Amino acid sequence: MTIRMAINKTLFRKILKPTLLALSCAFFLAFTHQITKKTIESNQRQYEERLLREMVNGAELEKSSSGYSVFREGTQIGTIEQLTTSHGYNGKIDLLIALTLTSLTGDREVISVRVTHHEETPGIGDKIEPEVSTWIHQFVGKSAHHTNWTLSPEGDIDIISGATITSRAVTNAIAETLAE
Amino acid sequence: MTAISLAKDGLWKNNPALVQLLGLCPLLATSNSFATSLGLGLTTLVVLTLSNFTISLMRGLLDDETRLPVQILVIATFVTLADLSLQYWFFDMHQRIGLFVALIVTNCTLLGRAEAFASKNPIILSTFDGLMMGTGFLLVLLLMGTIREIAGNGTLFANLHLLTGTPDMTIQIADSGFLLVALPPGAFLTLGCLIAAKNVIDGALR
Structure with missing residues (x-):
């Protein structure tokens, strides 16, 4: 009986110590999380807003059901939409695309495009990032009706050499959104 | 055990990246530019020093059976703290690393380091050991970042302004x-080349 009690006692202490430590760690982290939460959230918002503002040259933005509406001097001039393609070379490619409103003839133009997330090959496929290459800027001003959305030399869209699959994935995603 | 031998161990003789070959995952993944190397190297240095300090502080308190999980718990807590701090002060850098x-x-x-050193040695020595091992890791990471950024991209210090807050350099x-x-x-x-170079230097010194 005494032996069993002694075992139970040491076992209890061995369990109790890590449990208390884990609880104090959890408390400490929860406390830090509470303190930093507001600033981190506002950092995140600022980061996203800066990206969006860059895309539309500082026009006003308003959140809408499918993304953002873009306003200049009070009238809506376009929209920003989020799209994802899984036809890239590796993983998904997330894009933000700013488009003008549909004109009377049913045409839409690209204002700008940004890649927000991708896992394409560094040094080859990452030329879709504006920080790495100017490739993504060629879509500015391209429209649903007046652009041949196949890759060069047949079409109007330049290919990143060595990254045909990545180029095609991004191009097709933009073309499909324009055609909608 | 003196401070000088600890410094020698961490920086050269027993360097975590070149000799112990520990922590290769972050070492290989973030060493493609100087800025990401500096960001991750400094974070590792801070976490390693703090975790060595804390584990040395509690070394009398722990049982053999629960020592390892408690050490991991302490390390994980500091890593989460570091993660939150990065998001708090260096959000743009956090997006990259x-x-x-x-x-x-x-x-x-x-x-x-927690198990082999901090759980058996006094607080000041353990903290210093963490500092030296972390510095050894940081220096190798910086060297690799510099070599790979120059040779791989033809640039140096790209995106470093995200850490320093100064204009693009x-x-x-x-x-x-x-x-x-x-x-x-x-x-x-x-x-591999760096390890080979270290071995050549060691051979020449001997």
């Missing part, structure tokens, strides 16, 4: 680089 910050938990340098050395060095295999090749 955030994925690897969480992986510092699995960096065996930290558990290795990218130095364009060449128009493009040798792609292989920037790709993951290039990390292994660079590390």
Whole structure:
């Protein structure tokens, strides 16, 4: 009986110590999380807003059901939409695309495009990032009706050499959104 | 055990990256530019020093059976703290190295130093050991970042302004680089060359 009690006692202490430590760690982290939460959230918002503002040259933005509406001097001039393609070379490619409103003839133009997330090959496929290459800027001003959305030399869209699959994935995603 | 021998161990003789070959995952993944190397190296240095300090502080308190999980708990707590601090002060940098910050938990340098040194030695020595091992890791990471960024991309200090808050200080050395060095295999090749170089120097010294 005494032996069993002694075992139970040491076992209890061995369990109790890590449990208390884990609880104090959890408390400490929860406390830090509470303190930093507001600033981190506002950092995140600022980061996203800066990206969006860059895309539309500082026009006003308003959140809408499918993304953002873009306003200049009070009238809506376009929209920003989020799209994802899984036809890239590796993983998904997330894009933000700013488009003008549909004109009377049913045409839409690209204002700008940004890649927000991708896992394409560094040094080859990452030329879709504006920080790495100017490739993504060629879509500015391209429209649903007046652009041949196949890759060069047949079409109007330049290919990143060595990254045909990545180029095609991004191009097709933009073309499909324009055609909608 | 003196401070000088600890410093020698951490920086050269028993360098975590070149000799112990611990923490290769973050080392290989973030060493493709100087800025990401500096970001992750400094974070690792801080976490390693703090975790060594704390584990040395509690060394009399722990039982053999529960020592390892408690050490991991302490390390994980500091890594989460570091992650939150990065998001708090250096959000743009966190967007680039955030994925690897969480992986510092699995960096065996930290558990290795906790178990092999901090759980058996007094607080000041353990903290100093963490500082030296962390510095050794940081220096190798910076060297690899410099080599791989220059050879792989032809630039140096790209994106460093995200950490320092100053204007862009990218130095364009060449128009493009040798792609292989920037790709993951290039990390292994660079590390291999560095280890070989260290062995040559050691041989020459002996």
